[in-house]
Each structure stands twice: as structure tokens, then as C-alpha cells.
Amino acid sequence: MTDSVSRPVLHDPEVLHQRNPVDGAPVDTGDGAVIEVRNPATGLLRELSEAGVSADASPRRRSEYSYDASNYRVEPLAVAFPRTVDDVVAAVMACRASGTAVIARGGGTSMAGNAIGPGLVLDFSRHMDRVLALDEEAGTVDVEPGVVLAALSREVERATGGRCTFAPDPSSKNRATVGGAIGNDACGNHSVRYGRTSDHVAEIDLVTSDGARLTATETGLRATDPADSFSITRAETLSASLARLAQENLSTFRLELGRIPRQVSGYHLQNLLPERKFNIARAVVGSEGTWAIVVGARMKLVPKPATALLVCLGYHDVVDAARDIPAILEFSPAAVEGTDEAIVATMRHRRGPDSVLGLPEGRAWLFVDLDGDDTEAVRAQADRLLARLAENGRLVHGRAAADPAERASLWRVREDGAGLSSRLASGGESWPGWEDSAVAPDELADYLADLRELLAVHELTGVMYGHFGAGCMHIRITYDLRSEEGREVFRTFTRQAAELVVRHGGSLSGEHGDGRARSEFLPLMYSPEMMAAFSECRRLWDPVGILNPGSMTEPDPMDAHLALAGVPQREWRTSFDLHPAHAGTDPWVHAAQGCIGVGRCRADSGGVMCPSYRATRDEKDSTRGRARVLQDMVRGARTVEEGWRSEEVREALDLCLSCKACSTDCPAGVDMATYKSEFFDHYYRGRVRPLAHFSLGWLPRWLKLTGRLSVVVNAVxxxxxxKVAAASGGLTTKRALPRFAGAREWRREIADAGAHAAGETDSTDSVVLFVDTFTRGFRPEVAGAATRVLADAGHVVECSPDACCGLTWISTGQLGTAKKLLSKAAKVLDDGTDRPIVVVEPSCAAALRKDLPELVHTEQANRVAARVRSFAAHVAERVSAGWEPSPASPPPEQAVLQTHCHEYSVFGAAAQRTVLEAAGVRNVVDANGCCGVAGNFGFEANHYDVSMQVAENALAPALRATDESAAVLTDGFSCARQVDQLDPSRPGLHLAQILDPGTTTSPTPTTTTARHTKETEELP
Incomplete structure (x- = not known):
């Protein structure tokens, strides 16, 4: 997806007031004068603008691109977003003229620091992301470098009717790009069958640092344009030099390179040998952007197996699992992946016990994918494999996972390993740096045993997962990168680990490349002759040395530019309890540093995160982009230096919908909605707030008034x-305002249901129904339906006294008021029982469940939060206990399911579907994404357009795909309003309305106590 802007975008504060552009220090004349220092990016940006290249040197943008998924931070001079190859040539020539470094970047998911640098970053993922042509007969597909790997696979499978696919599938495949995969020779989960990216390259189109446009092929190098005389000459000269280099190093290349399946470290110069037919295309792969810039490629396709079966194997530890690898490989698996218990425990801790299904007994697990053309044959092969491993005596338990849901659940454990291991359930942290070593598969067990001993010597813990079948281990280690002592351990351990893997005949990198993390130690793995050949080859491609400096040859020290070093020690006072997990680290700093850059928020499918990024495709609107700006904020970096008053942070957070999906979908557990609320609370102190913060942020107060004057208000x-009223409150005039209910309507609905007050409070089947502000003010009929459903489910229903969860104040960052309201809510709801508190509106349920104990630090708040359930989650529990819904009206044959984001993030996504199926709704179309309104966001005038773009991610297509007879399930009031906007003919229904039995079966109620009603009658 690309935007429609045709002219270049230029963001350049041409003058930096009183700041040195090199080190950020104030320029002091001693007499109070203001010195204007020219921004060093100004000249470069002007040239790019004149050439029509979109570029940005704003402080916020530089913060976003100072990081990738590694331990490092290097601030760029500017970021450019090329649309064409001509843009790339223009950018490279401008940088060459000024001696500016050029860093090619795809999804920014590098764990080795390959995608950051000090000059101009070229982000190919924004615009150069197309699949250009597919030739099934030739078995190739032409692509631009920014196309995402998973999107490429989907397009290939669609175009070939499922006969072919693109094979490399790293765990980051739904955000990593082809250009990035070529840069570091990415592999993936199925590399046992399909090898590395270099095994799937036919041709690569390149731009060199002198502006030549060349195409690397399987037999040489040519000018991309046969009429380009400069490029023809450059291709001929470079080809001759590379051939000479290979001839002079025949024995060195043959003895030192290509020894094991995952030898990714260094350059792949063995492909220049005569027996490799001078395959320059394969040699370019893994050069990490230091030779030339990838601007296109022809990639090879592979047949897609007709059937596959996942066999999950449990072991006592990872060493036992590794010892069975040779036996497993005899069965020709497509994948052999592994993980340890720390990652599984973290996933269950963060996403609930049902987040991992079908895992056999053990403390370490292998996931073995078997495939073929015949389902029964594959199943029989799985049985033979299990029998063989049982004979070996190390297997604790194994089983075949035939259920698709189980299979998806198990694979997600492995795919989210990098993020899950960063912030563990135990409270510890782990980091990359030695996360990518590789040995021959039959050497893996001994290597892991020795590596565990080395970890113990340094008192470190390694969280282990990875490509066991290929001998490649991803190990995240509990370094303390915040202290000088911890960084010294980091350096010493990494060097000793490099020496260890070399003793086992292995490679420093098996997939991620060397980058800033391991390039310094390449001389431990290779001879001086080999290192000299690497340097000579790089010089032949890039004589001026501007491409991705700091890695491979002449690298920066591996402990230079560490992102956690140099963060000032200071106290950041917050309202939210952010649960620090690292001693000596301020909770706000620790929270801001939670993002490690894996980039799942940039995925175009799966989960809900991040709706604004999916709408705009701009890094600033991703959870990661926002987190990186926050990280520069706590660093006091000159890109973002005003702390709580930072305009750059406010801008980064502006399009955050506060959907909370990142708190669940982000493998590192980043909760940007909470961070936004906290930041806005500080940022707007002493400042004029947006009008919407009063019109929408104070909505419960206004509803007290509109409830009494609802007839007049609705008429006006x-x-x-x-529209005048909407505009004066900062609201969009493009969205119709909802009907306001009368103050007593919700009470009448409850009364009509026969349960307007408390029943037998000591009953084991008693529940408290919390009727929230949105339901009382806009959907009172839902209160009655919910009461009848709960009664039908066997409950005595007590309606809660009036109380407010403070949600609208939380989302707008007015935390003082929010805490007062939540404190009062906790007081009236803490009735001395453990009865479930069932909340009609999912966003209010989430606020009471999650925000209440984080903002109100009392045992009372904890007790109440533990009792809170969303309506859907509670009813799903009743279904699991055997209750069968009995709606008065026949259930719809089809329903569009729009799960509220807060329901999804706090209570899970499965409850509504479970209940719908129990009620007889068999055809459920899951919208599976944020609706775009997200509380106040979609009602704000400056956010309406993005709100509608977000709806196009999932909800709008789901509505178009179904006819008017399909019900639309919208438990969230915001979701219902978006459905009204998109399809006024189909009002969004609450689950309670679909399940409504029509009559109450509850006992005769008594009256709610007047004390509670009065106590919470007025909001502050």
C-alpha cells in the first residue's frame, strides 16, 4: 500500500537554535546571544527535494529510525522514502557528493544492527513494496525490495492457485521484507527443507555507490539497462575484478566458506568460484547492504505441499532435544524448530493459560513439520517418527497436532520467541547479541551443553529457541546492558562464545548477519587472508565506503552505540503503577524501553495491532515507532529532549487509538495506550487541552445533564x-451524534427485566451487573437484555450502584479525575463477596480489570479488579459450565463479529464466538481488527479520516462481504457507532441482545440500598 502524495515531502528545521548539530550541546556565547547553527542535513535534503525524493530530518523521524531490533542506537542524519529506482540513484549520488553514509532498510527487524547508521536511511518498505510480475512456468517472481515476505507468499499462492509459494519464512515474515532477507540471508522455520534466501535468488537488481545500475545473475553481472554505457563499463570492470579475487583465493574460499548449512557470517565469496559458476547473485546475498543497494529481485518459487502435519515433542531440556536431531532429520522434515519453558511460561502469563494449546509434557519442545502429497502417508510417517524417538529414550512425550487451532497456537509460541523472551514471566529481561550462532546439526547438543556452562561461569541465563534442525540457535541472554559492569560481561562473554562456536566448527551468525553485534569477532572465525579478501571485495563494490559503515569490515566495537548505555538516572513520577522488573531502573524508563523492535506492530495481518500503522503505513504510527520516540525522550536525546513537554512525543502519540491491542499482540508486552495516557497527563498540565478532551473526556458528566434533558437535546x-454543537466541542461533523437516553431509561429496562435491584447476595450464583455510563446514556436496552440473559444462565442478578470507571478521563490523560472515580468505584463495589462483577461495556470492563489496580494502589482495588468480567467472558464461562442459551428470537444464520479491542486485549478474543456458536449461530465472519472509533478517537475532528481508514483494515470489508440478513455483533458502543456510519441499515447489536430470552427467570428482587446510590450519584 502506498499513499497518493506525488510531490516530495521535506521536513527540515533549517536552523537549529543554540544547539550544536554534532553533539547537541548548547552553543553559549557568554552574553546570552542566540547562535544559529546550520543543520548538516539541510544541503542534502535540498538536493533530495530538487530530485523529487521524499525525505525527513525532523527530530521525531530521526528518533524512529535510530533503532532496529538490536541492542544498538545510531541516530541518522535523515530518512528518505524512495518510490522508484531513479529516486534511489538520486539519493545515492547526493550522498556520494557529500560523503554521507547510506543505509538501506526494509522492515527494520535486524537483531544485529544491520538497519541503522549515521547517514541517510532509505526506507524501502513505505513505497517500493510491489509484486511486479510472476512467471509460474519459469518459477520466478519479480519484486521490489520493500515487499513483505508473508505478503509475497500470499500473492504467489493466490496467483498460482496454491500450487507454488515463496519459501523463506523467518519468524518476522509478516513484517520483514525481501530486501532485508537478501541483506542478511534470512532463512526461517522451514529452512531444513528450503535452505536460505540465497537458495531462492535468480537475479538481483542493484544500485552501486557510484550510481551504476547492475543486475547480479547466477552466472555473472550485467548492466540492468543494456543502453546504459556507464553501467555496462562498471559491470565489466567489476566482474573482472571479482573473478581475479576468486582466482587469487581459490583454496581460502574452498576451505573456509560454506562448511555448514547455516554459515552466514562474513561474505559468501565461495559463490564466485568456478564450480559455483560465478554466481554473483548468491554472493550478494548476505552482504548486509555494504556492497550495493538492492532495488529489485527475481526470486525463485517452490511447489507447495498438499498436506502438512505438526508433530510436537516434549523433552526434559534443550540438550536432550538437540541429541535427537540427527534421528529426526532421517524423516525428511520440512521444519524442526525448538523452544524452552521460559518462553511458554511467559506466553501463558501474558496471554492466558489457553494461549498455548496441545503442548505435550516437558520443559523443552521441538516442533517438527512433516509434509507430502498424501495425508495418510504423512500421518504414518509421524507415527514412525514418534516410535523411533521413543526408542531413543530421551522423549518425554510427543503427539501430532492435527487441529488447525492447535497448530497455529504452537507455531505462534515459536514465532513470538524473540519478543516473549525479552520480558519474562519471572520478571527478568534478556537481550540479543549472541542470539544467532550456528553449528552443524549433529554438533548442536554438545555445543549447547558447553554454551550453558559458559553462561553459568558469567552468571547469565540464556533463553533458548531456534532452528534446531539446521543447527541454528536463537539465544536471548540476561545481560545487564544498563551498567558498565554488565556491559563488560557482555563483551567478555560474547568473545568467549565466539571462540566456543568456532571450536565446534560453527558460525557466529546463522541467519541474522554480523552487523554491529558480531563483525568485530569475524577474525576469530576467519584467517587474515579471508578477512583481507572480504575487505577487498567490499572496496571493489563501494570504493568510497559510504554503504552501511560500522559493520562487516572495519567495524565499530561491538559494545559501541548500545541503546541502554548513557540513559540519565532520574525519577519520572507516574500515576500508573508500571511494575518495574529491573532493580535500579525507573519504572517509566523500564516501560519505555520495553520495545525491542521486533516490529510485529508493522504486520499487515494477524491480531489487531497496530491499527493506525495498517492505515497509514508510516513508521511513526506503529507501536514501535512511538516506543522509539519515548526511548529517546528518557535518554534526553537531542532529537527528543523536552521530556514530558516533548512536542515530538505528542506528535508520535497523536494517532494512537488507545486500543490496547499492543498489550496483547506485542510479544514484548508494550502497552502504548497506558503510556499515551500517562504522557498526556503530564504534557497538558498548565496547557490548553483540545476541546475534545472536555466534550468527550468529560462525557459521563455531560450525560448527567443530557439524561435529564434528553428530549430537548436530541431534538436540537x-x-x-x-453540527454547530459538534464543531464547537472539537468533534467531527461527518459523524452523526448518537441518541441520548433519558436518565431513567436504563432503570426502567432493568425493572422490566425483573431485576432492578439486589437479590440474595449470599447466593453462590449471584452476580453484580455493572451498568456503565455508555450503556446508561446511549444503549439502555442492553442493560435489560443483559439482565435477562444472566438470569437465564441461572444467576441472581444484582444491579450495581451508579459508578464510573473513569475510562474517558484515562484515554484523554486526565488521570487525577480518573483515580478519584476509580477509587469511588472500588469502594462501592468491594462488598465483601467474591461474586463476579459483570460489565456490559467491554472498554469499561477493561478499565476496571486492568487500569483500576494500576491507578489505585490499594488492596480494595485489587480485590474488585479480580472480580471483574466482561459480559461476553462471563457468559462464555457459563457456556463452558454447561449452560445453553435460549434466545427468544431465532438466532441469525450469519453474524459479523466485531470484537472490541479492549475485550480482545484484556479478556481474550474467543468468548463471543464460543457463545454465538452455543446459541446456534454457525456462520461467524470475524472482522478481526479495530473498528477505528476507539472511544473518543473517531469522534474527534482531526482523527475522523484516519478512523475511517482504520475501518477499512477489517470491519468495512467484513460488512461488505455479508448481506443485510447478517447480524453485526458490537458489544462496544464505539464499534456500534462505526457500524452505524458504515452501514446504517444494520445496527450493531450487543451479545446480550442476540441471546436475550425475552422474559426474566430471576427471583423477585429487593431494593438497592439508598446509601450506595447517593454515595456515587454525583461525579466529581
Whole structure:
């Protein structure tokens, strides 16, 4: 997806007031004068603008691109977003003229620091992301470098009717790009069958640092344009030099390179040998952007197996699992992946016990994918494999996972390993740096045993997962990168680990490349002759040395530019309890540093995160982009230096919908909604807030008034004055305002249901129904339906006294008021019982469940939060206990399921579907994404357009794919309003309305105590 802007975008504060552009220090004349220092990016940006290349040197943008998924931070001079190859040539020539470094970047998921640098970053993922042509007969597909790997596979499978696919599938495949995969020779989960990216390259189109456009092929090098005389000459000269280099190093290349399946470290110069037919295309792969810039490629396709079966194997530890690898490989698996218990425990801790299904007994696990053309044959092969491993005596338990849901659940454990291992359930942290070593598969067990001993010597813990079948281990280690002593351990351990893997005949890198993390130690793995050949080859490609400096040859020290070093020690006072997990680290700093850059928030499918990025495709609107700006904020970096008053941080957070999906979908558990609320609370102190923070942020207060004057208010809003009123409150005039309910309507609904007050409070089947502000003010009929459903489920229903969860104040960062309201809510709801508190509106349920104990630090708040359930989650529990819904009206044959983001993030996504199926709704179309309204966001005038773009991610297509007879399930009031906007003919229904039995079966109620009603009658 690309945007429609045709002219270049230039963000350049041409003058930096009183700041040195090199080190950020104030320029002091001693007499109070203001010195204007020219921004060093100004000239470069002007040249790029004149050439029509979009570029940005704003402080916020530089913060976003100072990081990738590694331990490092290097601030760029600027970021450019090329749309064409001509843009790339123009950018490279401008950088060459000024001696500016050029760093090619795809999804920014590098764990070795390959995608950051001090000059101009070229982000190919924004615009150069197309699949250009597919030739099934030739078995190739032409692509631009920014196309995401998973998107490429989907397009190939669609175009070939499922006969072919693109094979490399690293765990980051739904955000990593082809250009990045070529850069570091990415592999993936199925590399046992399909090898590395270099095994799937036919041709690569390149731009060199002198502007030549060349195509690397399987037999040489040519000018991309046969009429380009400069490029023809450059291709001929470079080809001759590379051939000479290979001839002079025949024995060195043959003896030192290509010894094991995952020898990714260094350059792949063995492909220049005569027996490799001078395959320059394969040699380019893994050069990490230091030779030339990838601007296109022809990639090879592979047949897609007709059937596959996942066999999951449990072991006592990873060493036992590794010892069975040779036996497993005899069965020709497509994948052999592994993980340890720390990652599984973290996933269950963060996402609930049901997040991992079908895992056999053990403390370490292998996932073995078997495939073929015949389902029964594959199943029989799985049985033989299990029998063989049982004979070996190391297997604790194994089973075949035939259920698709189980299979997806198990694979997600492995694919989210990098993020899950960063912030563990035990409270510890782990980091990359030695996460990518590789040995021959039959050497893996001995290597892991020795590596565990080395970890113990340094009192470190390694969280282990990875490509066991290929001998490649991803190990995240509990370094303390915040202290000088911890960084010294980091350096010493990494060097000793490099020496260890070399003793086992292995490679420093098996997939991620060397980058800033391991390039310094390449001389431990290779001879001086080999290192000299690497340097000579790089010089032949890039004589001026501007491409991705700091890695491979002449690298920066591996402990230079560490992102956690140099963060000032200071106290950041917060309202939220952010649960520090690292001694000596401020909780706000620790929270901001939670993002490690894996980039799952940039995925175009799966989960809900990040809706604004999916709409805009701009890094600033990803959870990662926002987190990186926050990280520079706590560093006091000159890109973002005003702390709580930072305009750059406010801008980064502006399009965050506060959907909370990142708190669940982000493998590192980043909760940007909480961070936004906290930041806005500080940022707007002493400042004029947006009007919407009063019109929407104070909504429960206004509903007290509109409830009494609902007839008049609704009549006025139906006239042109309604738009005037909306505009004066900072609201969009493009969205119709909802009907306001009368103050007593919700009570009448409860009364009609026969349960307007408390029943037998000591009953084991008693529940408290919390009727929230949104339901009382806009959907009172849902209160009655919910009461009848709960009664039908066998409950005595007590309606809670009036209380407010403070949600609208939380989302707008008015935390003082929010805490007062939550404290009062906790007081009236803490009734001395453990009865479930069932909340009609999912966003209010989430606020009471999650925000209440984080903002109100009392045991009372904890007790109440533990009792809170969303309506859907509670009813799903009743279904699991055997209750069968009995709606008065026949259930719809089809339903569009729009799960509220807060329901999804706090209570899980499965409850509504479970209940719908129990009620007889067999055809459920899952919208599976944020609706775009997200509380106040979609009602704000400056956010309406993005709100509608977000709807196009999932909800709008789901509505178009179904006809008017399909019900639309929208438990969230915001979701219902978006459905009204998209399809007024189909009102969004609450789950309670679909399940409504129509009559109450609850006992005769008594009256709610007047004390509770009065106590919470007025909001502050």
C-alpha cells in the first residue's frame, strides 16, 4: 500500500537554535546571544527535494529510525522514502557528493544492527513494496525490495492457485521484507527443507555507490539497462575484478566458506568460484547492504505441499532435544524448530493459560513439520517418527497436532520467541547479541551443553529457541546492558562464545548477519587472508565506503552505540503503577524501553495491532515507532529532549487509538495506550487541552445533564445546530451524534427485566451487573437484555450502584479525575463477596480489570479488579459450565463479529464466538481488527479520516462481504457507532441482545440500598 502524495515531502528545521548539530550541546556565547547553527542535513535534503525524493530530518523521524531490533542506537542524519529506482540513484549520488553514509532498510527487524547508521536511511518498505510480475512456468517472481515476505507468499499462492509459494519464512515474515532477507540471508522455520534466501535468488537488481545500475545473475553481472554505457563499463570492470579475487583465493574460499548449512557470517565469496559458476547473485546475498543497494529481485518459487502435519515433542531440556536431531532429520522434515519453558511460561502469563494449546509434557519442545502429497502417508510417517524417538529414550512425550487451532497456537509460541523472551514471566529481561550462532546439526547438543556452562561461569541465563534442525540457535541472554559492569560481561562473554562456536566448527551468525553485534569477532572465525579478501571485495563494490559503515569490515566495537548505555538516572513520577522488573531502573524508563523492535506492530495481518500503522503505513504510527520516540525522550536525546513537554512525543502519540491491542499482540508486552495516557497527563498540565478532551473526556458528566434533558437535546441535535454543537466541542461533523437516553431509561429496562435491584447476595450464583455510563446514556436496552440473559444462565442478578470507571478521563490523560472515580468505584463495589462483577461495556470492563489496580494502589482495588468480567467472558464461562442459551428470537444464520479491542486485549478474543456458536449461530465472519472509533478517537475532528481508514483494515470489508440478513455483533458502543456510519441499515447489536430470552427467570428482587446510590450519584 502506498499513499497518493506525488510531490516530495521535506521536513527540515533549517536552523537549529543554540544547539550544536554534532553533539547537541548548547552553543553559549557568554552574553546570552542566540547562535544559529546550520543543520548538516539541510544541503542534502535540498538536493533530495530538487530530485523529487521524499525525505525527513525532523527530530521525531530521526528518533524512529535510530533503532532496529538490536541492542544498538545510531541516530541518522535523515530518512528518505524512495518510490522508484531513479529516486534511489538520486539519493545515492547526493550522498556520494557529500560523503554521507547510506543505509538501506526494509522492515527494520535486524537483531544485529544491520538497519541503522549515521547517514541517510532509505526506507524501502513505505513505497517500493510491489509484486511486479510472476512467471509460474519459469518459477520466478519479480519484486521490489520493500515487499513483505508473508505478503509475497500470499500473492504467489493466490496467483498460482496454491500450487507454488515463496519459501523463506523467518519468524518476522509478516513484517520483514525481501530486501532485508537478501541483506542478511534470512532463512526461517522451514529452512531444513528450503535452505536460505540465497537458495531462492535468480537475479538481483542493484544500485552501486557510484550510481551504476547492475543486475547480479547466477552466472555473472550485467548492466540492468543494456543502453546504459556507464553501467555496462562498471559491470565489466567489476566482474573482472571479482573473478581475479576468486582466482587469487581459490583454496581460502574452498576451505573456509560454506562448511555448514547455516554459515552466514562474513561474505559468501565461495559463490564466485568456478564450480559455483560465478554466481554473483548468491554472493550478494548476505552482504548486509555494504556492497550495493538492492532495488529489485527475481526470486525463485517452490511447489507447495498438499498436506502438512505438526508433530510436537516434549523433552526434559534443550540438550536432550538437540541429541535427537540427527534421528529426526532421517524423516525428511520440512521444519524442526525448538523452544524452552521460559518462553511458554511467559506466553501463558501474558496471554492466558489457553494461549498455548496441545503442548505435550516437558520443559523443552521441538516442533517438527512433516509434509507430502498424501495425508495418510504423512500421518504414518509421524507415527514412525514418534516410535523411533521413543526408542531413543530421551522423549518425554510427543503427539501430532492435527487441529488447525492447535497448530497455529504452537507455531505462534515459536514465532513470538524473540519478543516473549525479552520480558519474562519471572520478571527478568534478556537481550540479543549472541542470539544467532550456528553449528552443524549433529554438533548442536554438545555445543549447547558447553554454551550453558559458559553462561553459568558469567552468571547469565540464556533463553533458548531456534532452528534446531539446521543447527541454528536463537539465544536471548540476561545481560545487564544498563551498567558498565554488565556491559563488560557482555563483551567478555560474547568473545568467549565466539571462540566456543568456532571450536565446534560453527558460525557466529546463522541467519541474522554480523552487523554491529558480531563483525568485530569475524577474525576469530576467519584467517587474515579471508578477512583481507572480504575487505577487498567490499572496496571493489563501494570504493568510497559510504554503504552501511560500522559493520562487516572495519567495524565499530561491538559494545559501541548500545541503546541502554548513557540513559540519565532520574525519577519520572507516574500515576500508573508500571511494575518495574529491573532493580535500579525507573519504572517509566523500564516501560519505555520495553520495545525491542521486533516490529510485529508493522504486520499487515494477524491480531489487531497496530491499527493506525495498517492505515497509514508510516513508521511513526506503529507501536514501535512511538516506543522509539519515548526511548529517546528518557535518554534526553537531542532529537527528543523536552521530556514530558516533548512536542515530538505528542506528535508520535497523536494517532494512537488507545486500543490496547499492543498489550496483547506485542510479544514484548508494550502497552502504548497506558503510556499515551500517562504522557498526556503530564504534557497538558498548565496547557490548553483540545476541546475534545472536555466534550468527550468529560462525557459521563455531560450525560448527567443530557439524561435529564434528553428530549430537548436530541431534538436540537437533529437540526443544523447539531453540527454547530459538534464543531464547537472539537468533534467531527461527518459523524452523526448518537441518541441520548433519558436518565431513567436504563432503570426502567432493568425493572422490566425483573431485576432492578439486589437479590440474595449470599447466593453462590449471584452476580453484580455493572451498568456503565455508555450503556446508561446511549444503549439502555442492553442493560435489560443483559439482565435477562444472566438470569437465564441461572444467576441472581444484582444491579450495581451508579459508578464510573473513569475510562474517558484515562484515554484523554486526565488521570487525577480518573483515580478519584476509580477509587469511588472500588469502594462501592468491594462488598465483601467474591461474586463476579459483570460489565456490559467491554472498554469499561477493561478499565476496571486492568487500569483500576494500576491507578489505585490499594488492596480494595485489587480485590474488585479480580472480580471483574466482561459480559461476553462471563457468559462464555457459563457456556463452558454447561449452560445453553435460549434466545427468544431465532438466532441469525450469519453474524459479523466485531470484537472490541479492549475485550480482545484484556479478556481474550474467543468468548463471543464460543457463545454465538452455543446459541446456534454457525456462520461467524470475524472482522478481526479495530473498528477505528476507539472511544473518543473517531469522534474527534482531526482523527475522523484516519478512523475511517482504520475501518477499512477489517470491519468495512467484513460488512461488505455479508448481506443485510447478517447480524453485526458490537458489544462496544464505539464499534456500534462505526457500524452505524458504515452501514446504517444494520445496527450493531450487543451479545446480550442476540441471546436475550425475552422474559426474566430471576427471583423477585429487593431494593438497592439508598446509601450506595447517593454515595456515587454525583461525579466529581
Amino acid at each position: 441535535l437533529a437540526t443544523p445546530l447539531g
